[in-house]
Amino acid sequence: MVANLGFGALVIAFLIALYGIVAAVVGVLRKIPAWVDSARNAMLLTFPLLTLSALSLIYLLVEGHYEVEYVASVTSNSMPLYLKITALWGGQAGSLVFWTWLMSAFASAVTLRRWDRDREFLPWVIVVAMVTLAFFLGLVLFVENPFARIWQLPQGQAVQAMFQPSGSVLFMQPDGRGLNPLLRHPGMVIHPPLLYLGFVSFVMPYAFAIASLVTGRVDDRWIRLTRRWTLVAWLFLSLGLLLGGRWAYDVLGWGGYWGWDPVEIAAFMPWLTGTAFLHSVMIQEKQGMLKHWNMVLVILTYDLVIFGTFLTRSGVLSSVHAFAQSAIGPLFFGFIGLTFVISLALLLHRWNELKAETQMSSMLSREALFLLNNLLFMGILVVCFWGVIFPLISELVSGQKVTVGPPFYERATAPLFAGLLLLMGIAPLAAWGRSSIQTLGRAAWKPALGTPLAVGGLFLAGVRQPAALIGFGLVAFTATVTLYEFWRGALARHRRAGEGLPLALWRLASRNRRRYGGYIIHLGVILMAIGIIGIEVFQTETQGTIAQGEQIKLGSYTIGYDSLAVFDTKDGRNVARAVVSVYKNGRYVGELHPRRDYYYESQQPMTIPGVRSTWEDDFYVLLVDWQPVSTEGATFKVYHNPLVNWLWIGGLVFILGTLVAAWPEGEHDLAVVHVRRRGYSTVEA
Amino acid sequence: MAQSVTNTPASQVNRVKFLVGGLIILAVVIWLIISSTQASAQYFLTVEELNAKGSEVAGRSLRVSGAVIGDTIQYDPQTLTLTFQVAHVPGDNKEIEAQGGLAEVLHTAVVDSNRPRLNVVYNGVKPDLLRNEAQAIMTGQLGEDGVFHADELLLKCPTKYEEAVPEQVEGSS
Numbered sequence: 127m128v129a130n131l132g133f134g135a136l137v138i139a140f141l142i143a144l145y146g147i148v149a150a151v152v153g154v155l156r157k158i159p160a161w162v163d164s165a166r167n168a169m170l171l172t173f174p175l176l177t178l179s180a181l182s183l184i185y186l187l188v189e190g191h192y193e194v195e196y197v198a199s200v201t202s203n204s205m206p207l208y209l210k211i212t213a214l215w216g217g218q219a220g221s222l223v224f225w226t227w228l229m230s231a232f233a234s235a236v237t238l239r240r241w242d243r244d245r246e247f248l249p250w251v252i253v254v255a256m257v258t259l260a261f262f263l264g265l266v267l268f269v270e271n272p273f274a275r276i277w278q279l280p281q282g283q284a285v286q287a288m289f290q291p292s293g294s295v296l297f298m299q300p301d302g303r304g305l306n307p308l309l310r311h312p313g314m315v316i317h318p319p320l321l322y323l324g325f326v327s328f329v330m331p332y333a334f335a336i337a338s339l340v341t342g343r344v345d346d347r348w349i350r351l352t353r354r355w356t357l358v359a360w361l362f363l364s365l366g367l368l369l370g371g372r373w374a375y376d377v378l379g380w381g382g383y384w385g386w387d388p389v390e391i392a393a394f395m396p397w398l399t400g401t402a403f404l405h406s407v408m409i410q411e412k413q414g415m416l417k418h419w420n421m422v423l424v425i426l427t428y429d430l431v432i433f434g435t436f437l438t439r440s441g442v443l444s445s446v447h448a449f450a451q452s453a454i455g456p457l458f459f460g461f462i463g464l465t466f467v468i469s470l471a472l473l474l475h476r477w478n479e480l481k482a483e484t485q486m487s488s489m490l491s492r493e494a495l496f497l498l499n500n501l502l503f504m505g506i507l508v509v510c511f512w513g514v515i516f517p518l519i520s521e522l523v524s525g526q527k528v529t530v531g532p533p534f535y536e537r538a539t540a541p542l543f544a545g546l547l548l549l550m551g552i553a554p555l556a557a558w559g560r561s562s563i564q565t566l567g568r569a570a571w572k573p574a575l576g577t578p579l580a581v582g583g584l585f586l587a588g589v590r591q592p593a594a595l596i597g598f599g600l601v602a603f604t605a606t607v608t609l610y611e612f613w614r615g616a617l618a619r620h621r622r623a624g625e626g627l628p629l630a631l632w633r634l635a636s637r638n639r640r641r642y643g644g645y646i647i648h649l650g651v652i653l654m655a656i657g658i659i660g661i662e663v664f665q666t667e668t669q670g671t672i673a674q675g676e677q678i679k680l681g682s683y684t685i686g687y688d689s690l691a692v693f694d695t696k697d698g699r700n701v702a703r704a705v706v707s708v709y710k711n712g713r714y715v716g717e718l719h720p721r722r723d724y725y726y727e728s729q730q731p732m733t734i735p736g737v738r739s740t741w742e743d744d745f746y747v748l749l750v751d752w753q754p755v756s757t758e759g760a761t762f763k764v765y766h767n768p769l770v771n772w773l774w775i776g777g778l779v780f781i782l783g784t785l786v787a788a789w790p791e792g793e794h795d796l797a798v799v800h801v802r803r804r805g806y807s808t809v810e811a
Numbered sequence: 812m813a814q815s816v817t818n819t820p821a822s823q824v825n826r827v828k829f830l831v832g833g834l835i836i837l838a839v840v841i842w843l844i845i846s847s848t849q850a851s852a853q854y855f856l857t858v859e860e861l862n863a864k865g866s867e868v869a870g871r872s873l874r875v876s877g878a879v880i881g882d883t884i885q886y887d888p889q890t891l892t893l894t895f896q897v898a899h900v901p902g903d904n905k906e907i908e909a910q911g912g913l914a915e916v917l918h919t920a921v922v923d924s925n926r927p928r929l930n931v932v933y934n935g936v937k938p939d940l941l942r943n944e945a946q947a948i949m950t951g952q953l954g955e956d957g958v959f960h961a962d963e964l965l966l967k968c969p970t971k972y973e974e975a976v977p978e979q980v981e982g983s984s
Contacts, residue, residue: 485825486825486829487825489828489829489832494829498832498836501833501836502836505836505839505840505843508840508844509840509843509844509847512844512848516848517855526854526855527854527855527856527902528852528853528854528855529852529853529855529874530847530848530851530852530853531851531853531950531963533847533850533851534847534848534850534851534852535847537843537846537847537850537851538843538844538847541839541843542840542843669891669935669936671888671889729942730939730940731939732939733936733939748936750888750891750936750937751886751888751937761888761889761891763891763935763936
């Protein structure tokens with residue numbers, strides 16, 4: 127029953143989405159506002175329908191309706207409630223339903239805003255949102271139906287179908303196969319929905335960009351309308367990437383956080399274009415330049431989002447993530463190709479109307495440096511894209527499948543990331559319009575003094591790796607410049623208004639949220655860079671088999687093997703848990719409990735590290751093997767990851783900065799000022 | 812990116828300046844991509860192809876995929892040395908689909924004793940997903956002894972799970 131209900135809601139939502147597209151187009155072409163209103167109502171109706179559908183699926187998951195194949199494939203009786211609910215996005219069909227649900231929620235939220243000044247955008251925003259929604263709903267209905275049940279035919283075969291084949295009976299499985307143990311981690315529970323939130327919300331800026339191209343209202347109104355959306359989309363995407371890294375670090379047991387896996391890259395690529403977009407729209411707002419470029423970026427981001435959704439859920443590339451093999455590949459590529467071509471055609475159609483208002487004159491002006499930043503982001507994107515498709519290309523060209531691994535990405539992107547880090551320091555110092563080496567030098571010399579001090583200090587402290595010296599040098603430069611900006615601004619307020627310094631700092635940031643939020647994000651990136659350089663350059667490891675009472679030494683750390691216990695848990699695991707004492711420079715600092723969980727149900731072991739985490743470093747111990755009876759001992763693998771915690775702390779600062787930048791402020795004032803400067807009048811419908 | 816509104820000589824000089832700057836960056840990116848590809852390209856081979864090429868590819872960085880034969884897995888925790896055999900599976904996705912999907916292909920590969928096989932040695936922690944009929948994707952070199960020395964081991968168990976599961980083990984080197 128409930129399966130039919132959920133499926134029925136999907137069918138109706140699909141039909142309504144198709145109707146909404148037609149109604150919006152007819153309403154615009156025939157100039158009948160009632161049709162556009164009808165399309166808007168259709169848009170609003172998809173959300174309750176898809177909510178119903180998603181709730182039906184959750185009900186089936188929680189209640190253990192294993193006659194539904196999807197439910198059987200991702201849940202089992204022994205799973206706790208929260209995992210049963212989150213199994214909604216544990217497999218392909220369910221995640222597609224989840225995707226459409228988010229899409230309808232966001233589109234409805236946008237539809238509900240006040241449209242007085244932007245009436246002409248509405249129908250086209252609806253069209254773009256509905257086309258995207260209809261595509262995903264079509265996939266769910268015709269290719270990946272999560273409500274399909276298993277039926278047993280009279281001849282005894284079991285088939286998967288939505289409706290009862292004649293003469294068959296429902297095939298009830300006593301228990302499901304359960305969610306993979308690797309996915310039963312808080313990081314994995316919230317990481318996919320955050321990524322999806324990011325993906326889906328990036329559809330909105332694209333919808334407005336297309337609306338602007340179709341209607342010919344190509345001023346930067348669409349950018350202003352979507353600025354906060356874009357920031358929030360970007361925030362979710364960043365959070366999704368960060369949590370994915372944290373999950374890998376906690377669960378995968380090799381002391382790493384990022385493996386340049388095609389699926390990680392698939393989520394990273396829209397982030398790259400999105401980040402470039404966030405920077406370059408500022409140039410359009412301030413200087414009226416790069417209009418074509420911003421359109422290209424938002425179109426690319428949209429199609430990379432679709433591509434990312436596809437890659438994470440299909441098996442097109444030999445990824446460690448992509449287990450699912452299904453027929454949705456050609457459909458996805460068709461959709462991506464079609465939307466890309468149509469968007470570019472629209473852009474070409476409006477090409478002349480998007481001419482720059484002013485001209486870039488100086489190579490060191492802030493807009494030129496922002497452009498350079500964009501080029502570097504695009505460079506990283508091209509490297510990523512090349513790495514992902516290289517196996518396919520090489521096979522086409524030479525018949526020989528050649529792949530590139532993490533060394534390729536590390537080698538090719540490191541100089542580009544270093545360039546971005548440097549730009550992050552220089553660009554905020556450069557002036558708009560004209561800037562020369564002299565003016566830049568005057569602004570930079572004081573904070574730049576920190577760099578030789580930091581590099582010299584590290585050199586004297588015994589650091590000799592060039593990568594670390596260059597990296598930390600750039601970090602020191604950018605950090606001092608950014609902090610100096612805060613200091614300079616606060617000091618000016620302090621002198622002018624007589625505010626105390628902390629108050630001046632607070633007001634400075636809260637009155638210019640976008641600018642100082644951006645600087646806080648930069649500080650977050652700098653802290654993350656410290657963590658990344660730390661673990662990439664200075665990670666050390668060792669391994670050994672020791673009897674109880676014996677020790678393993680790594681750098682200034684020593685571990686002693688105390689005891690081991692093997693026991694069963696209620697949720698179907700067999701746990702082997704070791705107790706090791708950790709000593710630093712001979713002093714006892716605590717004990718760790720690395721363990722190995724064996725899941726009976728899926729016959730899969732899972733290694734969970736014991737980690738001692740400090741500001742300075744992580745000490746990471748894995749239990750590799752053990753002899754339960756004899757005194758032979760146990761085998762441990764031990765990692766020392768210096769500075770890695772700054773990666774996560776930087777992530778938090780990064781998120782804080784994004785929140786500051788996205789927090790609502792007097793946007794209307796901005797718009798008024800802008801209207802006066804540019805002298806355009808808004809078109810009322 | 813820099814479009815000129817007027818075509819004064821100064822703006823043309825500017826245009827050239829920016830064009831040259833853009834081209835330099837483009838050249839740097841292309842150079843980074845080409846040189847990094849050359850430095851880290853790995854040939855993706857099936858067990859059959861590897862056996863056919865033999866010493867021809869010895870010492871080169873290779874990626875090999877095969878079906879793990881459960882009975883051959885041996886692990887010495889003292890030295891963290893892991894040895895096992897993999898059986899040939901087709902490298903082409905279409906071929907795998909035609910033969911009934913990855914799970915089926917892996918199963919047949921392990922049961923069929925006439926399939927070409929490859930000895931693999933790996934030094935490090937034994938991966939959780941290493942078991943009979945798992946697909947192993949190994950990165951490393953073929954030694955003179957005909958044994959594949961894997962630096963990196965990637966495992967997939969398609970029979971069990973549909974959803975996205977990364978399981979990767981970095982080489983100990």
